[in-house]
């Protein structure tokens with residue numbers, strides 16, 4: 001069936017004090033439907049921003065017909081409970097989002113075990129133990145982040161008149177929604193104009209480590225090939241013709257990879273030592289992000305056959321080939 005109907009997009013831009021600059025989510029009107037793409041943070045700033053955009057355009061929360069989620073992160077799903085408790089509407093996400101959004105105990109425990117093993121392998125010592133303890137406490141502390149509504153898994157390549165495109169890397173469940181006619185893409189956190197989006201290390205549903213940086217690079221390349229006119233990101237400015245920025249990001253990933261390779265060549269051989277050397281103070285203040293970055297690059301280098309590894313008493317040592 002030919003799709004000639006137009007989508008009308010109403011961006012909701014909530015300011016953020018963090019380096020994210022803003023939390024963006026979008027109302028999309030088409031015929032009788034009013035879809036919310038992502039749902040901000042669970043706070044009054046996002047709630048008020050949603051209310052204001054609704055009001056300015058003559059809508060109320062009761063007019064929203066469904067919620068589409070780009071990925072499971074807290075700054076994209078925050079208002080789902082608040083909206084669906086007032087007004088029960090279907091919520092759609094990638095099937096991989098479901099155990100994360102429902103905070104399924106088996107999944108969360110498996111994830112903690114995964115990081116425990118990972119930080120041990122990378123030689124992280126005390127900071128690794130501290131992060132694992134944090135994750136363990138977060139099971140209880142973040143209980144209220146669980147989504148209470150049913151989540152419908154998106155299947156197939158089309159949903160609510162959007163083309164659905166998988167872009168794993170930043171998150172394993174990340175998907176983007178394309179308005180094919182106008183070449184406008186709701187892209188989650190695939191590409192952010194003012195900061196580079198992290199490929200975060202995560203286990204798959206079986207507890208195996210995913211090659212998140214390899215996935216992220218592939219996602220960026222596929223996004224580049226789409227040649228979209230407008231990219232509607234989860235944070236920061238909306239971007240016209242994002243091609244040059246995607247190329248810039250791909251180049252900077254290659255440069256960093258090269259830098260890590262030369263550190264390994266110089267004899268620094270564990271994930272932990274590489275992280276300390278490359279990130280200095282940030283290694284302590286942003287430990288999980290920094291380790292994600294380093295491990296992503298180590299996996300990428302191994303995937304390309306540039307490094308080999310050796311396990312000695314639970315710790316993995318990297319060497320150039």
Ligand SMILES: [Zn+2]
Pocket residue numbers: 071073170171189
């Ligand atoms: Zn995210």
